[in-house]
Amino acid sequence: MSPPKAPDPSRRSERSRQAILDATHELLFDIGYPKLTIEAIAAKAGVGKQTIYRWWPSKGAVMFDSLLAHQREEGGALPDTGDVEADLKLVLRATVAQFNDPVLDGMTRALAVEIQNDPSLGREMVDRLLGPQLEATKDRIRSAQRAGQIAEDLDLSVVVEMIFAPLFHRWMLRTAPLTPEYADSVVEMALGGLRPAACRAG
Amino acid sequence: MSPPKAPDPSRRSERSRQAILDATHELLFDIGYPKLTIEAIAAKAGVGKQTIYRWWPSKGAVMFDSLLAHQREEGGALPDTGDVEADLKLVLRATVAQFNDPVLDGMTRALAVEIQNDPSLGREMVDRLLGPQLEATKDRIRSAQRAGQIAEDLDLSVVVEMIFAPLFHRWMLRTAPLTPEYADSVVEMALGGLRPAACRAG
Amino acid sequence: MSPPKAPDPSRRSERSRQAILDATHELLFDIGYPKLTIEAIAAKAGVGKQTIYRWWPSKGAVMFDSLLAHQREEGGALPDTGDVEADLKLVLRATVAQFNDPVLDGMTRALAVEIQNDPSLGREMVDRLLGPQLEATKDRIRSAQRAGQIAEDLDLSVVVEMIFAPLFHRWMLRTAPLTPEYADSVVEMALGGLRPAACRAG
Amino acid sequence: MSPPKAPDPSRRSERSRQAILDATHELLFDIGYPKLTIEAIAAKAGVGKQTIYRWWPSKGAVMFDSLLAHQREEGGALPDTGDVEADLKLVLRATVAQFNDPVLDGMTRALAVEIQNDPSLGREMVDRLLGPQLEATKDRIRSAQRAGQIAEDLDLSVVVEMIFAPLFHRWMLRTAPLTPEYADSVVEMALGGLRPAACRAG
DNA sequence: GCTTAAACGAGACGGTACGTCCAGTCTTACT
DNA sequence: AGTAAGACTGGACGTACCGTCTCGTTTAAGC
Numbered sequence: 001m002s003p004p005k006a007p008d009p010s011r012r013s014e015r016s017r018q019a020i021l022d023a024t025h026e027l028l029f030d031i032g033y034p035k036l037t038i039e040a041i042a043a044k045a046g047v048g049k050q051t052i053y054r055w056w057p058s059k060g061a062v063m064f065d066s067l068l069a070h071q072r073e074e075g076g077a078l079p080d081t082g083d084v085e086a087d088l089k090l091v092l093r094a095t096v097a098q099f100n101d102p103v104l105d106g107m108t109r110a111l112a113v114e115i116q117n118d119p120s121l122g123r124e125m126v127d128r129l130l131g132p133q134l135e136a137t138k139d140r141i142r143s144a145q146r147a148g149q150i151a152e153d154l155d156l157s158v159v160v161e162m163i164f165a166p167l168f169h170r171w172m173l174r175t176a177p178l179t180p181e182y183a184d185s186v187v188e189m190a191l192g193g194l195r196p197a198a199c200r201a202g
Numbered sequence: 203m204s205p206p207k208a209p210d211p212s213r214r215s216e217r218s219r220q221a222i223l224d225a226t227h228e229l230l231f232d233i234g235y236p237k238l239t240i241e242a243i244a245a246k247a248g249v250g251k252q253t254i255y256r257w258w259p260s261k262g263a264v265m266f267d268s269l270l271a272h273q274r275e276e277g278g279a280l281p282d283t284g285d286v287e288a289d290l291k292l293v294l295r296a297t298v299a300q301f302n303d304p305v306l307d308g309m310t311r312a313l314a315v316e317i318q319n320d321p322s323l324g325r326e327m328v329d330r331l332l333g334p335q336l337e338a339t340k341d342r343i344r345s346a347q348r349a350g351q352i353a354e355d356l357d358l359s360v361v362v363e364m365i366f367a368p369l370f371h372r373w374m375l376r377t378a379p380l381t382p383e384y385a386d387s388v389v390e391m392a393l394g395g396l397r398p399a400a401c402r403a404g
Numbered sequence: 405m406s407p408p409k410a411p412d413p414s415r416r417s418e419r420s421r422q423a424i425l426d427a428t429h430e431l432l433f434d435i436g437y438p439k440l441t442i443e444a445i446a447a448k449a450g451v452g453k454q455t456i457y458r459w460w461p462s463k464g465a466v467m468f469d470s471l472l473a474h475q476r477e478e479g480g481a482l483p484d485t486g487d488v489e490a491d492l493k494l495v496l497r498a499t500v501a502q503f504n505d506p507v508l509d510g511m512t513r514a515l516a517v518e519i520q521n522d523p524s525l526g527r528e529m530v531d532r533l534l535g536p537q538l539e540a541t542k543d544r545i546r547s548a549q550r551a552g553q554i555a556e557d558l559d560l561s562v563v564v565e566m567i568f569a570p571l572f573h574r575w576m577l578r579t580a581p582l583t584p585e586y587a588d589s590v591v592e593m594a595l596g597g598l599r600p601a602a603c604r605a606g
Numbered sequence: 607m608s609p610p611k612a613p614d615p616s617r618r619s620e621r622s623r624q625a626i627l628d629a630t631h632e633l634l635f636d637i638g639y640p641k642l643t644i645e646a647i648a649a650k651a652g653v654g655k656q657t658i659y660r661w662w663p664s665k666g667a668v669m670f671d672s673l674l675a676h677q678r679e680e681g682g683a684l685p686d687t688g689d690v691e692a693d694l695k696l697v698l699r700a701t702v703a704q705f706n707d708p709v710l711d712g713m714t715r716a717l718a719v720e721i722q723n724d725p726s727l728g729r730e731m732v733d734r735l736l737g738p739q740l741e742a743t744k745d746r747i748r749s750a751q752r753a754g755q756i757a758e759d760l761d762l763s764v765v766v767e768m769i770f771a772p773l774f775h776r777w778m779l780r781t782a783p784l785t786p787e788y789a790d791s792v793v794e795m796a797l798g799g800l801r802p803a804a805c806r807a808g
Numbered sequence: 809g810c811t812t813a814a815a816c817g818a819g820a821c822g823g824t825a826c827g828t829c830c831a832g833t834c835t836t837a838c839t
Numbered sequence: 840a841g842t843a844a845g846a847c848t849g850g851a852c853g854t855a856c857c858g859t860c861t862c863g864t865t866t867a868a869g870c
Contacts (some may be wrong), residue, residue: 411840411841413841417841446843452843453843458841
């Protein structure tokens, strides 16, 4: 008859929620996502398994919330020194550093994996994690357009992907090591294009 | 004492090998990689589990071999009409189509996922699947360089990633639908760069 | 510090008590004792689980009260036609019928089972259900003694068990079907004894 | 299609079977049947749960096999001194002692309980445990019949129940303590019957 | 062709984790 | 204060697979 009876969020135990998120984060750090189990989270958090199953649909969802809860509030705007090339290189070098950090590497891979199995998780990730960063980058690009450094007639969604995707690709498929120099190359090539051109040196 | 005793490949049963690869392929198609189990493969192939464990180190490795065995021999060179932009658009549109094919989509995602857990699988994949395609693309780029359509002083590894990565990014993270038009945009933007038009028409 | 705080019976909700007893009875009928759960009783009765735990110590106790509340008031004296054999046969045939009634069968088994785990429940059952019937039988036996049909120097507690125990034994251990004829045999054999005797036919 | 796939008894591990039976027996002794869990048995036996589920349908069945495996081989004939009353008193006093032994008490109650939920278990119990004892008693009665101590025209199934049932009844329902004297009373009353003395001395 | 050692199918084994169910306790809001 | 509701910790349930380990049974190489 009734849809399987949804729990009442107003009665949710904040204490348990926090304990679960903390335990998950710690376990991700200690043993990594593939070895992470609901049972281990429950045990470490001092929580019944049912409490996890009551509020999250999957292991991936718990991990995602845990990631959100524990990331520092970095979502600021990009630097704007007036030199778009330098600013983008700075950002991409930072991204390279993140990918090379063992902990972040593990968690980000886990997240990427889980998105493959659970598209709804992917949507949320795009909205809450990736989206804001891409938006900030778009803002910086727009600023550069006003400064005449970037062409006007471009689809900014494609632009930001042109910039970030190569890093993601190399990291995810491990085709080659991710270095700061690679970040620089990507920025330069994206800005200048592949064609031979007198004005490339700008 | 003795090293764990390697099996003798010369006595391997070709019949069983094929049955396992076929069963895996069919199960990947039917139930998807995450639900795929060694037991199911063994049962479907009419094979003992040990026979799988004897010859493959992991579920991912079986799947990878199965993928290799069942893909058509496409590894040829890229078309070369003299117009590098048109040729690249053609290739990228084909790639888009592959990503949008439900079966290939599922299997490629499975492969990408498994690479996260098993770097050695990643290396093999890069060598046997991704590498050849990137090499073929590099060849086409080199041809375009000789024709004066592409700058000479570029790191080709970065170039091919500039071209393919945006598709991969959008597909993997599901940030937006993958369309042929998107493929065109990527090619145009990569070739022309992001800077204002003055220098773009080349 | 304080003893665990006994609830005040004067404030007990009669409405809830009845609802619990009714729900229990109905569930016993529907799904049987082994599958009966406190949660199901509470849900069916529209009552909080705590209200059950507050007033009853165990599932068995609830069931016992439910049984008491729903049985008809039968605790009268045995018939006394002057023929003790006939009267006992009548009573034992009625007992056989009760054991063969599917509903009573299930509930009585449940009760018997629960007594094994909870001796205090056993005591109460003996006092309130079994005792009265045995007492009534003892009265009938005493009447027969006065009429010279039964020996004087007998321990009546043993006598009544001689009469009822065989039925209980056969029912509980399912050694053979319980029939009215069996009831007759038991009465005849108990009265006449096992020895070969000229006077047995009476 | 296929019936859920029966395991092949010829490949059964005798070592595991014994370990399970032993662990069960020990746990029955230590914590009692109601607190006995399959998980505890598996853990104590050093065995996977599946191995228990593979070979036994229920907790009760394991316990029953464990009981059978650990009982001493007592299934012999009753004593026959020529005095049936004395012999029966001996047997019933032994039965009383068994019921009063704390370990046997617990296990027998557990068995009796389980029979209520699982009639098939009851049948097996009757066949393998209770039956033989009743048959031995019937043999002794038959011998007494030949000696002229017991009437010829009696249903022996009823006779043995007349003798054993009162003990069982008093034990199971805890109506009164089980004593050797009670055993004697039962034998005397069963043999002599309830009618007045005139015909009783036989 | 016969022997013999390997790979093979089958599947039982000790385990781990799953997702569900319910016990019994605790919390919150209502009567 | 007792109650309805239901979230909580805890723990057993029975299931699904894991990867390992026997079992006979092919099967193919080397004598």
